[in-house]
Amino acid sequence: MRVRSAIAATLLLGMALCCTAKAQDLASFEKRTTVKVLPNGLTLIVCERPEAPVFSFYTLVDAGSADDPQGDSGLAHMFEHMAFKGSTEIGTTNYPAEKIALAKVEVAYAAYDAEFRKRVGQNPAKLAQLKKVFQDAQAAAEKYVIPNQFSQIAEQNGAVGVNASTSEDSTEYFWSMPSNRLQLWAYLESQRIGHPVEREFYKERDVVQEERRMRIDSSPIGRMVEQLLATAYVAHPYGRSGVGWESEISQVTATEAEAFHKKYYVPSNIVIAVVGDVKASTAMPILERYFAPIPAGPKPEPMTTIEPPQFAEKSVVIKEATQPFYIEGYHRPDYRDPDDAVYDAITDIFSNGRTARLYRSLVRDQRIAAEAEGFSGFPGEKYPGLFAVYAVPLPGHSPEEMRTAIHKEIDRLKNEDVTDEELARFKTRARADLLRGLADNEGLAHQLAEYQTRYGDWRELFRQLDKIDAVNKADVRRVANKIFVASNRTSAQIDFVPPQQNPEPSQLPTPRTPAPAQTGGAK
Numbered sequence: 001m002r003v004r005s006a007i008a009a010t011l012l013l014g015m016a017l018c019c020t021a022k023a024q025d026l027a028s029f030e031k032r033t034t035v036k037v038l039p040n041g042l043t044l045i046v047c048e049r050p051e052a053p054v055f056s057f058y059t060l061v062d063a064g065s066a067d068d069p070q071g072d073s074g075l076a077h078m079f080e081h082m083a084f085k086g087s088t089e090i091g092t093t094n095y096p097a098e099k100i101a102l103a104k105v106e107v108a109y110a111a112y113d114a115e116f117r118k119r120v121g122q123n124p125a126k127l128a129q130l131k132k133v134f135q136d137a138q139a140a141a142e143k144y145v146i147p148n149q150f151s152q153i154a155e156q157n158g159a160v161g162v163n164a165s166t167s168e169d170s171t172e173y174f175w176s177m178p179s180n181r182l183q184l185w186a187y188l189e190s191q192r193i194g195h196p197v198e199r200e201f202y203k204e205r206d207v208v209q210e211e212r213r214m215r216i217d218s219s220p221i222g223r224m225v226e227q228l229l230a231t232a233y234v235a236h237p238y239g240r241s242g243v244g245w246e247s248e249i250s251q252v253t254a255t256e257a258e259a260f261h262k263k264y265y266v267p268s269n270i271v272i273a274v275v276g277d278v279k280a281s282t283a284m285p286i287l288e289r290y291f292a293p294i295p296a297g298p299k300p301e302p303m304t305t306i307e308p309p310q311f312a313e314k315s316v317v318i319k320e321a322t323q324p325f326y327i328e329g330y331h332r333p334d335y336r337d338p339d340d341a342v343y344d345a346i347t348d349i350f351s352n353g354r355t356a357r358l359y360r361s362l363v364r365d366q367r368i369a370a371e372a373e374g375f376s377g378f379p380g381e382k383y384p385g386l387f388a389v390y391a392v393p394l395p396g397h398s399p400e401e402m403r404t405a406i407h408k409e410i411d412r413l414k415n416e417d418v419t420d421e422e423l424a425r426f427k428t429r430a431r432a433d434l435l436r437g438l439a440d441n442e443g444l445a446h447q448l449a450e451y452q453t454r455y456g457d458w459r460e461l462f463r464q465l466d467k468i469d470a471v472n473k474a475d476v477r478r479v480a481n482k483i484f485v486a487s488n489r490t491s492a493q494i495d496f497v498p499p500q501q502n503p504e505p506s507q508l509p510t511p512r513t514p515a516p517a518q519t520g521g522a523k
Contacts, residue, residue, distance in 0.1 A: 026462040033448070033458065034280035036288075040296035041268030044287050045448050045458060047275040049441060055276025056176040056441035059189060060449040062271075063264035063300065065242040066168045066380060072252050074208060074244015075260050077166040081204050082257060083173065084150050084164070087191035091149045091199065098144035102199065105141050106255055108134040109202070113251065138202060145199055154188060157181045161442065168242055168380035170453070176442055179277035186290040189272070193265060194294035198254035209250060212243045220322045224492050227316045229379060232329055232386060232490035236307040238379055266297030273449040273458075275441040307331070307384055316492035321499040326399035328406070328491035329386035330483045332376065335454060341467040342479045343376045343387060348426040349418050349476070350374045350409070351389070355425070357412070358389070362405050368397040372406070382454070386490075387483060399493035413480040417473040430468045434461070 032048040068075045088095045112130040115122060154162055159177040166172075173192075177185060216222040226241050233239025243249075272291070274283065310331055332343060351358045351374035362369035372391040379385060389410075391402035437443045451461040 026459060029462075030459070034284060035452070035458070036284060038267065038288060038292045040292060040294055041266065041299070042291050042294065043271045043452060044284065044291065045271065045273040045452060046278060046280040046283050046287070047273070047444060047448060048277075048279060049275055049444070050277045053179050053277045054176055054441065055179045055182060055185075055274055055278050056445045057174060057185065057189070057275075058273045058442070058445035058449045059173040059193070060271045060273075060453050061171040061173075061265060062169075062269045062453050064167045064169045064171055064380070064382075065240070065244075066237040066303070066383065067264060067300070068237065068240065068244070069256070069260070072248055072256055072260075073240045074212075074242075074249045075252055075256060076171055076264075077243055078205065078208055078249070078252060079257050079260055079265075080164050080166045080171050080173075081208060082198055082201065083192050083196060084148075085197060085199050085204070086146070086150045087195040087197055089195070090153065090188070090191055091146050091197070093144050093146060095144075095197070098141060098197070098199065101137070101141035101144065102197070102254070105134070105137040105202075106253065108137040109253060110255075113253070117251075142200065150188065150192065154185075157184055159185075166242070168238060169382035172446070172449075174442060174445070176276075182274075182278060182283060183286050183290075186287055190290040190294060193267075193270065193291075196261060196265075198257050201254035201257065205249065205252065208244070209246065212241075212246060212249060215243060216241065217246070220318065220320050220494055221325055224316065224318050224325060224494055225327070227318070228327060228329060228490060228492035229386075231314050231316050231492070232310070232331070233307055236305050236383060237303075238307070238383060238385065242379060262297070264300055266299065267291070267294050268296065268299040271449045271453045273445040273452070275445040275448065303383070310488050310490070313486045314490045316490075318492070318494045319497045320494055321497060322494060324393050324399050324496045325390065325494040326393070326402035326406075326491070327388060327390035327493070328403070328489055329378065329388040330485075330488045330490075331384060332387045332483055334384050335377065335381040339475070339479050341464070341471050342475045344430065344468065345418075345423070345426050345471045345476055346387070346413065346480060347374055347376045348429060349422045350413070352426075352429065357409050358391070358406070361409055362391055362402070366405065368394060368401055368405060370394050372402070399495060403491065403493075410480070410484045414477065414484060416477075418476050423471070423473065423476075427468055427471075431465060434465065 029047065034046045036044045038044065063076060065073070065076050085091055092098050108130070112127070112134045115127050115130055151162055154175060154177065157177060158181060159175045162175040164171070164173045173189070216226055230239050230241075244252075272287075274287070333339070337343075348356070350356060351372070353359065354364070358372040358374060362372040369391045370393070372389075374387065374389040376387045377385045378388045389406050391406060393399060393402050437447050447461050448458045452458045454460075
């Protein structure tokens with residue numbers, strides 16, 4: 001009776017979603033959506049949604065942390081920060097003079113950095129003198145800076161949610177504002193894409209270093225995940241720290257950031273979606289006016305590095321006086337794989353909410369975990385990523401118990417068909433998630449830009465439902481047996497160990513002669 005009621009509820013929800021979808025179907029969006037590729041290669045998408053006098057935009061640059069040059073991890077993230085520093089026209093009192101001052105900063109930093117990097121023969125007195133020259137050059141350049149002017153202009157004109165993010169796959173910029181400020185937004189966005197200035201670069205570099213310390217160095221789970229990826233990948237950049245290795249962040253330069261922008265922030269590598277109370281007939285000429293003059297450039301060459309197949313199980317064990325944790329990852333193909341929707345099904349059935357298998361088994365029934373979940377496409381989807389599963393043990397339980405319990409549930413996926421109810425629930429939720437993603441302007445702008453970038457056609461967003469509907473029980477078992485094998489697994493765990501108190505003399509570190517004091521932004 002309970003099963004019958006659940007199936008009935010699922011069908012009713014599906015009917016309701018189908019009714020809602022009538023206003024959200026592909027044909028409706030095709031009437032309201034205009035795509036134009038400018039002569040310089042930049043792609044513009046305008047979707048008319050006049051329900052309220054506002055619009056949202058989403059600028060997607062098809063370059064993320066995976067594209068950081070060798071030795072410059074964190075550069076994509078660093079440039080995201082710099083994109084809010086203004087341009088040749090915004091954030092400066094006198095750009096011609098500032099340009100000269102910034103060039104002097106780079107000359108001074110190059111001299112300081114060259115001395116700092118000497119592994120033999122470094123002169124402490126010369127290093128200190130070069131550092132002072134560098135600091136004086138920075139101070140001279142800062143006299144021309146109008147701090148935070150870019151964001152202030154946007155917010156003073158009604159912008160909300162002014163933000164950006166850098167993932168392994170891409171860098172995104174977004175906010176929402178009144179529709180009568182469309183032209184102002186086009187000016188601001190075209191300025192930071194086409195005419196950025198690396199002002200206050202080294203000050204912002206310190207901010208990024210602090211961000212790393214907070215997210216990674218001071219976080220046991222952050223360090224564990226970083227080590228998991230570094231262990232799982234031997235060739236592909238997904239194995240590098242997304243926020244950047246400390247030693248590389250501390251020595252990246254404004255000159256290198258400019259080179260990154262020149263290579264990746266070319267119009268042919270950018271998609272901009274605008275959604276809201278805008279008419280394509282009037283909006284598109286405005287957008288062309290501001291974005292078309294951005295100089296064209298060659299689209300960055302595709303990445304050629306392919307992660308070789310993993311042929312042996314790998315593991316990381318961290319022992320600390322902190323919350324125990326267990327996570328494991330299995331290599332899977334990228335988003336273009338024909339079985340991509342099957343991975344979505346496994347993720348949903350395995351770990352989506354309180355009805356999912358992991359939660360029911362580890363949290364509700366066995367009561368050995370405070371949390372248990374799986375997720376796919378980690379740390380990115382553009383290239384082959386990981387299907388990851390984690391569990392947080394309750395007091396008195398260990399990471400090894402989490403591992404055993406997770407593997408038991410994985411074996412069920414491999415050896416038994418999922419139920420009709422589980423498969424139906426996945427498909428219903430997938431449709432609901434799509435509709436929710438289209439419900440607000442910012443979410444829709446994100447989806448349009450993402451699918452246009454990844455597939456070359458935003459309509460693929462709607463075609464995903466056909467792929468989801470085609471998933472069957474045999475697909476789930478087939479894919480589970482293909483991916484969930486020990487030789488394809490990398491695991492990481494935190495084992496709790498009590499903090500040492502009054503260690504024996506033999507356990508104390510051997511005193512070392514202190515090295516000469518070093519000053520500067522690198523270690």
